[in-house]
Amino acid sequence: MSQTGVAITWATVQQGHGSLAWGPPGGCSQNVVTAGTFSQVNVAPTGYTLNVYQDTMVITGLAPGSTYCYRVYAADGTDLLGTDPSPSFTTLDPVDPSSTTALTFAVIGDLGDNTDATGTSSPTSFNTSQAAIDAAIASSGARFVLGAGDIGYSDGSQSNYGDLWETGVNAPGGTSSQLSQISNVFGPAYWGQIRGVPMFAADGNHGQNNNILRNWPEAGTVTASNGSYAMTLYPAIDGATAGTYPSNWYAFSSGNVRVYVLDASWVDGNVGSGNGGLCGSNASACAAFQLDHDQHWTLQSAEYQWLQADLASHPGGVKFAVFHYPLRSDNSTQPGDPYLQNIPANPNSLEALLSQYGVDIVFNGHAHLYQRNAPSGPGQVISYVTGGGGGRLEPVGTGSATCSPTDAYALGWSYSSNKGSACGGAPVPTSAAAVFHYLKVTVRGTQVTVTPINALGQAFDAQTYDFASGDTTPPTTPTGLGGQSLSDTAIQLGWTASTDAVGVTGYTIYRDGVAVGTSPTTSFTDSGLAPATSYSYTVDAFDAAGNHSAQSSPPVGVVTLPDGSPPSVPSGVSATALTSTSVNVSWQPATDDVGVAGYTIYRDGAQAGIAGPGDTSFVDPGLSPSTTYSFTVDAFDAAGNHSDQSSPPAPATTPGLGTVLFADGFESGGLSAWTSKSGLVPEQLTVHSGSWAVEGSTTNGLTYAKKTLGTTAATVHASVWYQVVSGSTTANLLWLRDSAGTALGYVWTDLANATYPGRLGLRDMVTGGAFTSTVIPGPGWHHLEWDLTIAGTNSTFQVLLDGALVGQLSGTTDWGTTAVGGFQIGDSNQSGHTYDILFDDAEIDIPGS
Structure with missing residues (x-):
């Protein structure tokens, strides 16, 4: 949905294009649309067939901030809504950074799960709390819903989304597990109650497929913000396999509000050699965080660069961001994501970028609980974990996850112990229904009220913020910029401090015209560079209100030192005969200050082959049966520096002919x-x-x-x-x-x-x-x-x-x-x-x- 258009999607068992009638309240059939996209969709579990036919039609030429209603019809003219009232929607308000028109919307995460009140699911189970939350959203007056990811458990399949008819009892077939999670989203007692309220959906780790793009189409909004909303081939990185996954990130505005729907998620099971090292002792829970960062949130990533450009071109107003992985979470299995946090080990983080450009509140999911986080220092953002939309709940502040200093209020639930848990100022909940929730957000000018509402219909932890700022004067431009090469991959910069009428918050560093980081001080180390390469730098200053000075002039050029350091020696080399004529050689990845360019595999001291930088195995074919071979591996970088060969050699004996x-x-x-x-x-x-x-x-x-x-x-x-x-x-x-x-x-x-x-x-x-x-x-x-x-x-x-x-x-x-x-x-x-x-x-x- 936008100021002037909306996409309506529905499905029916009748094959053929349907039609869409729409108009103002009282005239819902005044106009008719017959053109749109049409596709066959199988809503049955894998291996079985139950086809429905999905229509998406777009209404254009609408007036901003106006209410309309509609009805949908099958190809034979049947009114698919029957005796139900006509759904209605209200378009987004005209864009105006100084607007004081009230806007109410809902935020929900981790929904679409048939798990019952005991934490179990079966073909006949029903999630009463999820149904209650969906009913509450339907009557909340929300203009739209923001989805914080993971819509449809367990894998976002079309059978998980389902329809108004199919259940685990009448489905054409499937395993018990499959039949326990059917029509978790579009079932009549779930999202069927919310029809007419548009959804802006972020992706999550459950459902890395085309269904989220097809079920929540956003072509107009994405195009208007130059975002992305398509299946994209992601390259092999960190040892993970190349794969095609959704890439959905875009922005939209209503009145003085701008919302950023971001992709901060990654597919489970394809983390390669990612080790989640920034998570410390809980690294095993964070490997996917590392892959998400390296695909989406490096300075060179398309999503990071788009977000930075859009933030810079939309100053003022109230800004929100919604994405799946949580900035901060006190759950041991779904912890906070340090690869997104503004921490010393991650200076060019997503949170730092959001803070720098004045994003006021972040909404996350992933952890199935409620948690409100208050910033503990500069460069941090108010954030909510709203993962209680229907997925199986999790405890907070228990086990290895203690209540963190930024955790102002949190609620969790354990099915195994049948009791609640809490952090900050929250009372311990006495039922799971008190933890399931959605957020009702109301904006009036610069004042924002966030009211969580649980499945019992009770409001809790309501907070009102005022993001007014009267500071419109930027700091002075930094002077005296200079730099020197520290190594073949790093350059040290320094400059003279700027001044500001209120106070300088930090500095943005630009390399070759592109922002590469921020610093709260007058120095910055730019790392991860290419050896023997010339770079050009400028710096600007910014204050807490988001005002930026002009960039320093003239640009300063610095050349990195040549690369003279070889990679580390590959470890863990082993060799295993696959057939009578082939051996598989495997190893652990090497490291390099610039980057490993590949590996050389040696058989009996002679080169047998070359492997790529992301490979950790190599098949040596064309060998002789009943023969013992000895294998070693070295690593090399782009400058031609080779590590020593691995030691000791790894032997393998091929079997005889069969x-x-x-x-x-x-x-x-x-x-x-x-x-x-x-x-x-x-x-x-x-x-x-x-x-x-x-x-x-x-x-x-x-x-x-x-x-x-x-x-x-x-x-x-x-x-x-x-x-x-x-x-x-x-x-x-x-x-x-x-x-x-x-x-x-x-x-x-x-x-x-x-x-x-x-x-x-x-x-x-x-x-x-x-x-x-x-x-x-x-x-x-x-x-x-x-x-x-x-x-x-x-x-x-x-x-x-x-x-x-x-x-x-x-x-x-x-x-x-x-x-x-x-x-x-x-x-x-x-x-x-x-x-x-x-x-x-x-x-x-x-x-x-």
């Missing part, structure tokens, strides 16, 4: 070598080798080839080359069976997963175990290998993709005692899958020793 039980490259032009087959078609257009491959293409059928082996074996190595042409569901690739044809397990690809498209999974059909990976294969042919040793509870397994070990699909488990006697490629598990996959060069053998 016994081939069955192999087929389909060069006969058919599938006559297989015992049974269905749906696979020989083809010559796209092959891995030779002249023939086979293709399985279906929207509702089985495509497979099975081979009953002439012998059984407890240890096998199975492989096939495959290429995905297209697909929108899971599809099974490679099976192992016993001699009677009973399935022992299979490897599959998930073509429906938006976060990890095409990721591999492994199913143990003997004991029911399932394993999934975050590996994204990408386009083209891929070599899939599966090693399995049947040994009861000590059975071992490993999956390799293109010669690289998939660690998440490798390990020890109970795979029974029945030996392998059958081999299969393709999908024979169930119908309803949609895919087009090529197969070539299938083989199963008994590995050598």
Whole structure:
């Protein structure tokens, strides 16, 4: 929603474009819109289908600060609201930094969870507290809602969002866990009560997929603020895998209020070598904080640079920011994020930027509790943790998380002990319903009142702030700027202090015209630079009211020293034979004062290959069977400095050649070598080798080839080359069976997963175990290998993709005692899958020793 337009989104089971009627109160059908976006959406759990058809239509040409109502219709003209009253909305007020028009909005975080009052969820559970909060928002008079992330548990899937009909009881199928979290958001007792109130939603760590963008479209607002609202390919960093995730950050204004909806979140399970070191003893809870910072909040990050430019171009007024990870939280599993805080170890932080440009209050989620934080020093911002929107609650100030000095008032709840916890001036809550809450925020001129309201309908910890400032005079311009190179990556700057009628708060340092940090003193060390490089610097001064002086002139140039320091020596080097002709070498990352540019892998003292800066493993192919090799690794930087080689060398012995039980490259032009087959078609257009491959293409059928082996074996190595042409569901690739044809397990690809498209999974059909990976294969042919040793509870397994070990699909488990006697490629598990996959060069053998 904006001053002049709004996007209305709805879905129905009737296929085809619907229509939208709208108008002023009393004339809700005065105008009709029929154009918009239309898409099919599956609201059933993964593996099942329940399609609805989603329309988004945009109303334009509205008047600012005006109320309108609307009705929605199916393609056949059915009024989808039935006997319900017409929902209404009020557009944003005209932008005016001096406006005193009152504005009320709601803030809620971590919502969309069917967990009941005892902290458990089932297909029939219901979250009465979440329903009460949604009802309270509907009657609060809020113009809009700010979402602080994590909308829809447990993973923001479309079945978690759901609809007005589907429940865990009437869904078409799914696991107990899936059926326990259906229609957590759009269920009739939840957000169904709030229809008509626009949502501006920040993303969270739950739901790093396209659903948040599709369900809460913001095209107009994003375009107007030059923000971002799209699925974006994030590069590999900190050892994490490259992946496509939402990138949603933008700003909007209403009257004298400007709101910044920011992306401060990261996907769970893809943290690579991130160690969350700034969190100290609680580092394990903070690895994702580090990844979020390094992707979103470095000085070079697109989001940081956009935010800094927008803040600078919108002085005055009252400013709010909403994002998921909390600046400060006294919960042991969801602590405060030091990578965002303005602390000495993080001088160029998000909080420092927000404080510098006069952002008044920050709203966060992530920790499922309520916490109000008061600044304890300059450069800090008032912040709220409002993670009590419906997600399973957590305690505050207990265990390793003590109540911090900035914690003015906090409430938490423990289901295991069935009691509440509190910090600051808060009384200990006596029920979970007293902790579930939303924030009602009212702005009148420079006065802001924040009133938390719990699921019992009770207001608590209401606070009124006045952000008036009469200071409009900037400080004097800093003089005497000078600098010197401290090293190949750092430059020290110093200047003469500015003066101000009220007082100088700090200084902004600009490198090559771009702000790179602030300092409360007259010196600054700029680090992380490139060796032997010239940089140009200026400085300005700012006061507490956000007034900035002109930048110092002329710019001062400083050149860093050349890079003469090699990286550290890679540690933890190990080597493991993968096959009779390949070895996997792995190591721990090295460090460098500028940056590691890559790694050299040595086999028996000679270079065997090069790995990239983010790699910590390397597969050495083309080796000889039954041979012992010795491996070392060094690290090098962009200047060509090499570390010493790792020591001692890591040995590995390749096994001998195995016994081939069955192999087929389909060069006969058919599938006559297989015992049974269905749906696979020989083809010559796209092959891995030779002249023939086979293709399985279906929207509702089985495509497979099975081979009953002439012998059984407890240890096998199975492989096939495959290429995905297209697909929108899971599809099974490679099976192992016993001699009677009973399935022992299979490897599959998930073509429906938006976060990890095409990721591999492994199913143990003997004991029911399932394993999934975050590996994204990408386009083209891929070599899939599966090693399995049947040994009861000590059975071992490993999956390799293109010669690289998939660690998440490798390990020890109970795979029974029945030996392998059958081999299969393709999908024979169930119908309803949609895919087009090529197969070539299938083989199963008994590995050598």
